[in-house]
Amino acid sequence: MMLAPSPSTSQTVSRSVLLACGALLGFVAVGCKHGDSSEKPGDKAAAAAPAEIKIGQTMPYSGPASAYGTIGKVEAAYFQKVNKEGGVNGHSINLVSVDDGYNPAKAIEQVRKLVEQDQVSFIFQSLGTPSNVAIQPYLNTNKVPQLFVATGATRWNDPEHFPWTIGFNPSxxxxxxxxxxxxxxxxxxxxxxxxxxxxxxxxxxxxxxxxxxxxxxxxxxxxxxxxxxxxxxxxxxxxxxxxxxxxxxxxxxxxxxxxxxxxxxxxxxxxxxxxxxxxxxxxxxxxxxxxxxxxxxxxxxYFKDPTDKQWDDDPAMKEWRAFMKESLPELSTSDQNNTYGYIAAQTMIQVLKQCGDDLSRANVMKQAASLKGFAPPLLLPGIALDTGPNDFSLFERLLxxxxxxxxxxxxxxxxxxxx
Amino acid sequence: MEGLLHQVFAGLANGAIYASLALALVMIYRVTHFVNFAQGELALCSTYSAWALIEAGASYWVAFVVTVALSFAMGVVIERVVIRPASRAPALSVVIVFIGLMVALNSVAGWIFGYSTLSFPSPFPAEPPFGNHYIGSHELGVIAVTLGMLGLLYVFFRFTTLGLVLRAVADNAESSRLVGIRVERMLGLGWGLAAAIGAVAGIMIAPIVFLDPSMMSGVMLYAFAAALLGGIDSPIGAVVGGFIVGVLENLMGAYVIGTELKLTVALVLIVVVLVVKPSGLFGQPVAARV
CATH class of the missing domain: 3.40.50.2300 (Response regulator)
Structure with a gap:
């Protein structure tokens, strides 16, 4: 077996590595420049284009955690359904959901692109603790809401240090x-x-x-x-x-x-x-x-398990099954992730409803932190979502x-x- | 004492898993002198095919035979379509092809069959033999099947003409061609056999670790350690290496270094073998004429 590359190959390799490094440096420099001035265009976009609410998201559509990618698909389909029914207070929703392969480095790159090029108003349900830890400082520095992070780590409930980040799962x-x-x-x-x-x-x-x-x-x-x-x-x-x-x-x-x-x-x-x-x-x-x-x-x-027969006749479960059948017939109705995505999307819609016509980033964040006893019907009886300015944890109790x-x-x- | 016995038997059961996949690695190495990083994912695809056949109503043994035959064909096709075009490229390129194949097969399996955990039936009784609490019937069965495959491989390489021809191709492809052996066809055969062994391994492993697209990722690493420890060109070495790795990993994890460093045992083992005795316990030292 020949493992050592011939001299000419190794030269080519090192040259191309150098080139790649150079390109990367340039890219990072450009990225930083954008980062400094990102705040204004985003805010303007949110304020000046009220007809559409543009939301960004990273999901592991590929890679080791791709089983969770289905959550993003459910959420996109739910927002489509809301749009068809007239949107939220007349605004339609555009979810830009991109793949990060469960790779934190990729997540940063994608979120920068979402904020600076696509000019999304905020980030919703980005999945995975590593990816969210990676994008948290950038989003907080630029005052872009990082809403309903799809992980159960405890660190998302920290309004003092990260006032623009709020978790979803019970910790x-x-x-x-x-x-x-x-x-x-x-x-x-x-x-x-x-x-x-x-x-x-x-x-x-x-x-x-x-x-x-x-x-x-x-x-x-x-x-x-x-x-x-x-x-x-x-x-x-x-x-x-x-x-x-x-x-x-x-x-x-x-x-x-x-x-x-x-x-x-x-x-x-x-x-x-x-x-x-x-x-x-x-x-x-x-x-x-x-x-x-x-x-x-x-x-x-905290939510109803679709594989649990006791919910077969539950109206909320029936509604969800009908939605899945109509919008996403290729996805499994025994996968809890699909129920989860539905509940998260409903929570997002509730926040946007509370926002009224003030869709500035500050107000979106404020409303996300002002949920009072909101109970999506797929949650278990007795469970409701509550947040406050000093309490970014959605769940107060579990069953x-x-x-x-x-x-x-x-x-x-x-x-x-x-x- | 009871705890120790549990650890040893659980280690032997895991060892049989590593050994069965290590056998497939050794098979491909003996024919091509390459370590096939995609071996685990090939076995994964085979296991999913078997699962799909059983779900579709086929009996266990029909699914078993059809899957092994399909896997053989898949091995031959992959050799012809993916590997042969790269065969004249430097070794590093071939390794990259293997890695690409691994990622691609894994994604395809997930795309087709989803990512949830599936249970896979076992041909062995559900109750542990003789009412013991240490080792289940399936685990014992896996050990038996692994030893059986080892016996078949030994007979094949040692006593059949085809086995001799395969060894000749691996040893010196050019001379083999000169004496009239169709080298390409033999390489295809080697790939087919390795894929078939992998299929048996996958079908045996799945009832223990459950079937999902990441089923093989951990197993593969330990199988590498097993194959290297035994000697990458020795079937007997692969099996002995598998059992040693399985038991050693458990005993070290439970009594010496703690469970956090279990995986490290396998990695350290790989490095130590490569540094101290690259040919492993049973392998032949490589001598090249310069």
């Missing part, structure tokens, strides 16, 4: 503390084992769990991590079983959640189980794991639900656990 910390409070009240003296993904998602939830446990935080007796590149988590589950824990908090993404539930059952470990809502899906987690192995698992929910072998039902003794 993983809120979810963790919900479990912690419930365990502290209903299972005092529990011995808890935690399996978590070794990143912000896992760590945030673990932090919330310990906060919720309060003075019982010491009852977490075993912790094991995994990387998304691990083929299985069997070894970790065996380690946790060996710790002698009687409660298992499973903070994993769907594939690993199914593996962990199955492995725990197969090796004869029968703890009380709390499963992160990220994987709280009957169709894509519990069914692959084996429904009989999942009976009794607790999770939290604890338990799997009974066919569906998730609210846990009677702790139906609603408050923040």
């Amino acid at each position: 993983y910390e809120l979810e963790g503390s919900t479990y912690g409070r419930y365990i502290a009240t209903h299972q005092p003296g529990a011995k808890i084992a935690v399996l978590y993904q070794n990143d912000d998602y896992g760590k945030d939830l673990l932090k919330g769990l310990k906060a919720g446990l309060g003075d019982q935080a010491k009852s977490v007796i075993a912790e094991a991590t995994y990387e998304v590149s691990d083929p299985t988590v069997d070894s970790q589950v065996a380690t946790l079983k060996a710790s002698g824990a009687d409660t298992f908090v499973n903070v994993t993404t769907p594939k690993f959640a199914a593996q962990a539930i199955r492995k725990a059952y197969d090796i004869g470990w029968k703890p009380k189980q709390y499963l992160s809502s990220v994987s709280g899906s009957v169709g894509s987690v519990l069914t692959p794991a084996g429904l009989e192995k999942a009976v009794g698992i607790n999770t939290v929910g 604890l639900v338990r799997f009974n072998g066919t569906t998730f039902v609210p846990v009677a003794d702790a139906a609603v656990v408050s923040k």
Whole structure:
């Protein structure tokens, strides 16, 4: 096998690398120049062209997280539907949704282009913690609203440092503390084992769990991590079983959640189980794991799971299914991401309705931070969205639900656990 | 003690997964002297085909046989259409072609079949054998199938004329051509066989790790470590390497370095093997005449 390139090739390569570097430098310089003066044209566009509301978005339509790309498609289709029905206060909506491949560097480049060339008024539901962390300083410096960020990291609720950024998902910390409070009240003296993904998602939830446990935080007796590149988590589950824990908090993404539930059952470990809502899906987690192995698992929910039969006759679910059938027949109606996108789009429309005719960036941000008990019908009963100038967290509470072998039902003794 | 046994058996089960894919890597290496980075994604596409056939109503074994045959054909076609045009290019270009193939196949699989996690049926009983809690029937089955494939490969290369011809082509393509061997056809055959082995591996792996487009990304890395540790041109080495990597990874993760560094074990292993003994445990040292 010949690995060393011939001298002539390597020269060509280094020359082209140099050229590429030069081009890149030039590009960055141009980009910075644009960045400095970006604020005015955008504001003007928002103020001077009231007929159309132009919204920007980055989505992982390709790359490792492309499963989530479907969210962007649902949102675009929902805005189309609103436009057909006359728009919001007479304004039509134009969502410019572009691919960032789940790559933060690409996200920055795309967002600059959206703000400076496409002159969008604001960014809506850009997906992924890394990408949003990357674009947050740019958007805040230029006072462009970064609305309803599609990730559950805790950092989006920070009005003091990032007044132009507001999250959407309930934070993983809120979810963790919900479990912690419930365990502290209903299972005092529990011995808890935690399996978590070794990143912000896992760590945030673990932090919330310990906060919720309060003075019982010491009852977490075993912790094991995994990387998304691990083929299985069997070894970790065996380690946790060996710790002698009687409660298992499973903070994993769907594939690993199914593996962990199955492995725990197969090796004869029968703890009380709390499963992160990220994987709280009957169709894509519990069914692959084996429904009989999942009976009794607790999770939290905030919106109706389309694979859960108890919502089959629910009017909101029927409306959503009809929308999917008409606008996006190629997408799956058992994918929770499609429900999620629908709810996020409805929330956006609510904010725009509240804006009236003042569609300046400042007012859009102000209205996003003034949601009062807004309850899209696909949310679970008892859940509503509330924000305020000093509280950028949409969710105040989550519903604890338990799997009974066919569906998730609210846990009677702790139906609603408050923040 | 019970915990240790759990770790060892879980490691052996994982090891069988790595070994089965490492076998496909070794197969292609023996014929072409290239490490095929797209091997995992080829196996992924095969597994999805099997899943689609089963969903469409085919019985497990029909789906199995049809998939292995289809994968063989796919291997031959890819060799002819994608690899052969690049065969006279420098090694680096071929590597880039492999990487391109990997990304493309992964995206195509996701585009066609979606990204949600699917369960894949197992031909083995659901209950663990002898009522034990350490290893499931499917895991045992995978170990048996992997050893079976190893036996078949050994017999093929050692005792059949075709196996001899393949070895000759790998060893010296030019001389082979001069004695009348149709080298291109043999390369195609090698690709086909590797894809077929990969298909069996994928079908065996999917019930354990669940089927989604990222199913192979992690497995592939460990399979590389396994193949390198055993010796990239040795089928026996690939299997032994697979089991060693699987068990070592679990024991190190559980008792020595913690779960955060499990993947690092595989990476360190790759580097150590390449530095200390590039031919691996069972491989033949490469000697080139200059």
